[in-house]
Amino acid sequence: MSPLVDIHHLSVHFPVKSGLLQRPTGVVKALDNVSLKIEKGSTLGLVGESGSGKTTLGRVIVRLVDPTAGSVSYQGERISALSGSSLRPYRKKIQMVFQDPYNSLNPRLRIGTILAEPLEIHFPRMSASDRSDRVSELLRLVGLDPTHARRFPHEFSGGQRQRIGIARALAVEPEFIICDEPVSALDVSVQAQIVNLLMDLQEKFNLTYLFIAHDLAVVEHVSDQIAVLEHGKLVEEGSSEQITTQPTHPYTQRLLASIPSID
Amino acid sequence: MKVRLLLLTLGLIVAASLVGPVVSPHTVSEVSTARLAPPSLHHLLGTDLHGRDLLTRLLYGGRISLLVGFVGASVSLFVGVTYGLIAGYWGGRADEAMMRLVDILYALPRIVLVIVLITLFDLKLKTLLDGTFLSSLAPHARLLLLFVGLGLVEWLTLARIVRTQVLSIKERPFVLSARLMGQSTPTILFRQILPQVFPIVLTYLTLALPAVILEESFLSFLGLGVQAPLASWGTLLADGAALLNPIETPWWCTLFPALLLTSTLLILNFLGDQLRQPQK
Numbered sequence: 001m002s003p004l005v006d007i008h009h010l011s012v013h014f015p016v017k018s019g020l021l022q023r024p025t026g027v028v029k030a031l032d033n034v035s036l037k038i039e040k041g042s043t044l045g046l047v048g049e050s051g052s053g054k055t056t057l058g059r060v061i062v063r064l065v066d067p068t069a070g071s072v073s074y075q076g077e078r079i080s081a082l083s084g085s086s087l088r089p090y091r092k093k094i095q096m097v098f099q100d101p102y103n104s105l106n107p108r109l110r111i112g113t114i115l116a117e118p119l120e121i122h123f124p125r126m127s128a129s130d131r132s133d134r135v136s137e138l139l140r141l142v143g144l145d146p147t148h149a150r151r152f153p154h155e156f157s158g159g160q161r162q163r164i165g166i167a168r169a170l171a172v173e174p175e176f177i178i179c180d181e182p183v184s185a186l187d188v189s190v191q192a193q194i195v196n197l198l199m200d201l202q203e204k205f206n207l208t209y210l211f212i213a214h215d216l217a218v219v220e221h222v223s224d225q226i227a228v229l230e231h232g233k234l235v236e237e238g239s240s241e242q243i244t245t246q247p248t249h250p251y252t253q254r255l256l257a258s259i260p261s262i263d
Numbered sequence: 264m265k266v267r268l269l270l271l272t273l274g275l276i277v278a279a280s281l282v283g284p285v286v287s288p289h290t291v292s293e294v295s296t297a298r299l300a301p302p303s304l305h306h307l308l309g310t311d312l313h314g315r316d317l318l319t320r321l322l323y324g325g326r327i328s329l330l331v332g333f334v335g336a337s338v339s340l341f342v343g344v345t346y347g348l349i350a351g352y353w354g355g356r357a358d359e360a361m362m363r364l365v366d367i368l369y370a371l372p373r374i375v376l377v378i379v380l381i382t383l384f385d386l387k388l389k390t391l392l393d394g395t396f397l398s399s400l401a402p403h404a405r406l407l408l409l410f411v412g413l414g415l416v417e418w419l420t421l422a423r424i425v426r427t428q429v430l431s432i433k434e435r436p437f438v439l440s441a442r443l444m445g446q447s448t449p450t451i452l453f454r455q456i457l458p459q460v461f462p463i464v465l466t467y468l469t470l471a472l473p474a475v476i477l478e479e480s481f482l483s484f485l486g487l488g489v490q491a492p493l494a495s496w497g498t499l500l501a502d503g504a505a506l507l508n509p510i511e512t513p514w515w516c517t518l519f520p521a522l523l524l525t526s527t528l529l530i531l532n533f534l535g536d537q538l539r540q541p542q543k
Contacts, residue, residue: 062443088445091444096443103437105437106437106458108459117446122444165440
């Protein structure tokens with residue numbers, strides 16, 4: 001069976017401009033010839049330090065960033081070559097949960113409106129009352145009260161906002177969710193709740209995750225497979241157990257050694 | 264509390280300008296033999312060289328000054344916000360080109376630009392309007408040019424402010440999220456981005472309004488703005504200043520227009536200050 005997501009020799013280069021005339025003087029290789037496969041229903045953990053290209057990889061898949069070379073295929077379709085309206089069906093299948101819960105919700109819209117927006121776009125024939133029912137259902141799904149729909153984002157804690165962000169991603173009934181450091185801005189106690197919520201939802205809806213994080217301990221807990229990025233290059237890939245118990249690459253070993261432990 | 268007092272005073276000035284000329288026992292251009300009469304019960308703020316009631320003229324001039332200020336500021340608001348939104352959101356080369364144009368316009372003396380605009384197009388617009396169904400507007404061609412001209416020189420700062428804001432807002436996750444749920448660009452601009460710049464725009468409006476009123480007064484003072492029989496605070500001030508001489512000083516003709524103009528400008532600036540403070 002072919003994988004759900006197939007990343008094929010993907011490179012993303014950003015030109016570096018300098019001087020008065022802003023001439024390109026070099027390139028930053030955010031991603032350099034990366035190939036990865038993600039199976040349906042599984043979780044691929046993507047680890048690496050800041051600047052290793054993890055976020056860029058997620059953004060290429062959802063087409064916020066265009067690749068310099070290589071391709072991304074989803075169910076066999078090369079989505080990295082699509083544009084405009086042909087991309088639209090994939091906007092419904094692929095969603096994203098962001099790192100910063102304080103900036104991921106429009107501060108001037110009520111939670112009900114925020115959750116209804118994706119419904120208006122992808123289910124245009126849904127009636128207003130069906131929509132508000134669906135919003136209540138989404139809030140319950142992520143462990144919030146349906147009456148919260150009337151509130152504004154600033155009335156919620158970081159963890160609650162992250163739940164709302166997850167509800168928004170779920171609204172369009174996606175198959176694949178990219179979680180871009182979904183817990184790194186949260187307290188440790190809240191981190192566990194959000195990670196468990198994501199895992200429950202995965203089981204319930206047979207979701208596929210790309211779980212991006214810099215914290216190997218969290219990634220190990222959620223992932224089936226783990227890929228390690230360093231300076232845009234894929235340095236190691238393997239099953240979660242293999243990577244965390246027998247890392248072969250020195251960079252992975254360093255990352256593992258950097259997990260703080262209480263001894 | 265302070266804001267309420269400021270708003271109340273401003274409301275009073277606006278209301279008096281709207282209602283005053285209607286309820287006043289004198290009309291704007293009614294000439295009398297009581298020339299340069301000092302303030303009295305009959306003429307509360309005295310009369311001018313032609314014996315016209317100064318209070319009535321001041322309130323009437325307020326209509327023009329406030330109208331020019333409001334329309335001018337609105338034009339600058341509309342142009343500046345649209346320009347800044349487009350430049351900031353599209354970015355890249357379009358942004359570069361648009362911002363260089365702003366730099367060039369910034370380098371030009373702006374009031375001179377308005378003066379050139381008025382002198383060049385005043386007559387042309389008048390004849391143009393005369394031939395159409397808008398002929399009733401023809402006598403006010405210069406006023407229309409003032410609206411447009413002052414608005415078009417005031418938008419530059421706002422365009423820069425809005426663009427800078429949009430550059431940072433468009434990278435925020437909630438905008439990215441809107442993009443990858445497939446929301447259209449106009450919806451993103453109006454629903455996600457515009458509400459975030461709104462507080463700054465509102466603050467800027469309270470600064471643009473007095474700026475335009477002041478520029479209008481300045482142009483009218485020079486005789487280039489509002490023309491008789493219309494009057495504005497600027498022309499009244501100019502009339503008053505022309506009467507100043509060492510022998511006989513009709514102080515009311517200068518003091519009251521200046522007082523009204525400065526207090527209005529100060530109120531608007533104070534309001535802007537209050538809006539700029541972080542909200543509790």
